[in-house]
Amino acid sequence: MYKIWFNRGENPYELREMVRMFLPASAYEILEEDPWEHGSASGAGDLLIRMPEEIQDKNAGKRWLYDELSRYTGKKPDWGILTGVRPVKLTGDLIRKMGSKDAAYSCLTGEYRLDPDKAGLLLSTWDVQREMKFDFDEKAVALYIGIPFCPSKCIYCSFPSYQIPTEDMEPYLKALRLEIAYVSRKMKEKGLRIESLYIGGGTPTSLTEEALEELLSFVESSFDLSTVREYTVEAGRPDTITSGKLESIKAHGAQRISINPQSMKQETLEKIGRKHGPQQIRDAFQMAEKYGFSAINMDLIAGLPDEEPADFEMSLREVLAMRPENITIHTLALKRASRLKMVEEDYNYHQGQKVGEMLETAAALLKAAGYRPYYLYRQKQMTGNFENVGYALPGCESIYNVRIMEEDQTIIAMGAGGISKRFWPEENRLERIANVSNYEIYIQRVDEMIQRKEKGLF
DSSP states (O other), rough: OEEEOOHHHHHHHHHHHHHHSSSSSGGGOOSSSSSTTTTTTOOOTOOEEEEOOTTTTHHHHHHHHHHHHHHHHHOOOOOTTTOOOOOHHHHHHHHHHHHSHHHHHHHTTTOOOOHHHHHHHHHHHHHHHHHOOOOOOOEEEEEEEEOOOOOOOTTTTSOOOOOGGGSSHHHHHHHHHHHHHHHHHHHHHHHHHEEEEEEEEEEEESHHHHHHHHHHHHHHHSGGGGOSEEEEEEOOGGGGOOHHHHHHHHTTTOEEEEEOOOSSOOOHHHHTSSSSOOOHHHHHHHHHHHOOSSSSEEEEEETTTOOOOOHHHHHHHHHHHOOOOOOEEEEOOOOSSSHHOOOOOOOOHHHHHHHHHHHHHHHHHHTTOEEEEEEOOTTTTTTTGGGEEEEEEEEEEOOHHHHHHHTOOOOESTTOOOEEEEEEETTTTEEEOOOOOOOOHHHHHHHHHHHHHHHHHH
């Protein structure tokens, strides 16, 4: 048992997160008091790691812990001492501060202990984002509308996602229309314009054809969509996609959709709780192609239960054969609320090596097929402590995805689970305004959600 003592009371959370990179939860204990002072410095079979008192700087403490745990375990996690969600944003800050990409690369691989391949991935992603040429306009915002319903609950999912009969969804949609109407009115008063519009979930296409058409019509009548550079509707579950829904989505101006297989292996789909098979994925993609969307995204997850690297490669090759404009490669992340996490506490740790192989295969195959990484983020509890990467064919990158990672724009989120973010450019600061995540509570308290926006956003 590793017993670890941090002498610094400040920012212990990031140090705790780093320990997870090296050890399964069952193999260590973070001590709450100095064992030398309290006479518990030794124990049979225990290895005590104690941070020197002279270390006070946060990053110096993380470097010390990384080097010490590397020495004991023989591991060198690819992401070094980075524990943040948005490493591409850090990379841009370093390039601006240090004056060159070479200097930033040296800092990432040295001071931050990144593996050279991960540092190179960050620089490549940053390069693609610079091509997208975002202009800052304080009046331009992103809109997000959340539909928290899915046909089934995946075993790894911790997002708000509810399985209810379609006829029971109307009270939620009625409350959502109240919030949309309020936001529409306030945006007109403030002279705000929409740069990107994203309808996500859950699975928006869980709605009936009639309900989806009514929602999209209400959105179109509520907002001025003439300034929208990008309009996306998630149609993630292929078993919820119909030609009628695709026709409505296209008719109301959306250019982008998502069809997310996660895997193309039948056994895996059954294990994770999906109610469709690989053929439905192929059929849904072929149906969507006929409507001429400018971009279709498809998601895959590395690290799903009982999948080997060969299974993941098979799925990726099948998706590549369909040639979607975007392919997002997620690393399985198990939060406390997911069913799989409840079954196996150390799942993330034990699958790390396999997931590393999967991500290496993905990077090589996608590059060879002409896709480039354009956005990247990390999450807590990721298998092997890796990353999620969005790849796109040149010119098909998503504005919304990059904006939310860069944190340089106000995002107005409506619906259960939506988190609005008010951007203050003078201070380079974001202020979060959250809606409740439970859809039934949202229905009851939609007036309160509106008041939160009145106070925090407008």
